Amino acid sequence: MTLSKIAIAAALLFAAGTAPAQGTGPTDPQIAAIVVTANQVDIDAGRLGESKAHAKDVKAFAEQMVKDHTAVNKSAVDLAQKLKVTPEESDTSKSLKKGGDENLANLKKLQGAEFDRAYVDHEVAYHQAVIDALDKTLIPNAKNAELKALLEKSRPAFVAHLEHAKHIQASLGKKAG
Amino acid sequence: MLGIRVGAALAGAVIATAGLGAGVPARGAEAREHTIVIEGMQFKPAALTVRRGDRVVWRNQDLVPHTATAAQVFDSRTIEPGASWTYTAGKAGSLGYVCTFHPGMKGTLTVE
Numbered sequence: 001m002t003l004s005k006i007a008i009a010a011a012l013l014f015a016a017g018t019a020p021a022q023g024t025g026p027t028d029p030q031i032a033a034i035v036v037t038a039n040q041v042d043i044d045a046g047r048l049g050e051s052k053a054h055a056k057d058v059k060a061f062a063e064q065m066v067k068d069h070t071a072v073n074k075s076a077v078d079l080a081q082k083l084k085v086t087p088e089e090s091d092t093s094k095s096l097k098k099g100g101d102e103n104l105a106n107l108k109k110l111q112g113a114e115f116d117r118a119y120v121d122h123e124v125a126y127h128q129a130v131i132d133a134l135d136k137t138l139i140p141n142a143k144n145a146e147l148k149a150l151l152e153k154s155r156p157a158f159v160a161h162l163e164h165a166k167h168i169q170a171s172l173g174k175k176a177g
Numbered sequence: 178m179l180g181i182r183v184g185a186a187l188a189g190a191v192i193a194t195a196g197l198g199a200g201v202p203a204r205g206a207e208a209r210e211h212t213i214v215i216e217g218m219q220f221k222p223a224a225l226t227v228r229r230g231d232r233v234v235w236r237n238q239d240l241v242p243h244t245a246t247a248a249q250v251f252d253s254r255t256i257e258p259g260a261s262w263t264y265t266a267g268k269a270g271s272l273g274y275v276c277t278f279h280p281g282m283k284g285t286l287t288v289e
Contacts, residue, residue: 064279067241068242072240156239
């Protein structure tokens with residue numbers, strides 16, 4: 001778990017480090033791909049959560065993640081089409097996908113309360129990493145005003161998800177104690 | 178002094194009479210329309226006071242679906258991004274409501 005958290009944080013924060021030669025950060029097409037991948041990774045984890053979660057509130061949270069991140073992705077894809085921006089893979093988007101696949105592989109091995117705890121722990125870390133990436137890398141580097149606005153508009157949803165996940169994490173901790 | 182008291186009593190009687198018809202605009206005032214914008218995972222304004230018979234429109238300007246739900250009184254069900262939902266204020270009182278999808282989202286609608 002700790003390793004996968006580090007992998008995600010590193011992937012997102014390295015977004016700045018994977019910049020093209022002129023070197024100020026990811027380009028708009030790269031940002032578009034990072035956003036779509038970040039949402040898709042959480043949708044995939046949420047789908048697994050919908051089917052495997054043990055506690056009712058964890059299952060409901062997973063359903064909410066699928067619903068909200070699907071909605072955010074629709075806006076992102078619609079905007080990319082409108083702006084004629086073709087999302088472009090970067091090391092960041094590839095690392096995100098890889099980190100997401102590793103998380104899924106880890107979660108698939110777990111059952112019941114153990115699954116719930118691992119899923120929710122990862123959701124807390126993941127949403128925190130995405131918020132940090134939005135603030136430090138994605139929003140500051142977005143050139144197109146509409147893309148920047150979309151990133152800013154998506155931020156409160158990630159914050160609400162983080163708070164929700166932390167709340168569930170605390171209640172799962174109490175049950176265990 | 179007496180005149181003021183009588184006037185106040187009459188006004189009270191008019192309000193009481195208007196109060197009998199549920200959903201009827203109070204004191205013959207025009208029903209107004211109020212908008213609550215859902216944005217940034219918040220209801221804006223979070224607290225709103227309206228008169229009975231007024232229409233309250235929740236407009237979802239967020240990227241994700243929301244609801245405006247007051248247990249036993251009203252439930253918008255899913256309001257998709259870009260969509261809106263209207264409730265005509267019927268029952269007087271102060272009413273707490275939530276988004277059933279996002280437990281942190283809370284608002285208060287006061288109906289006079």
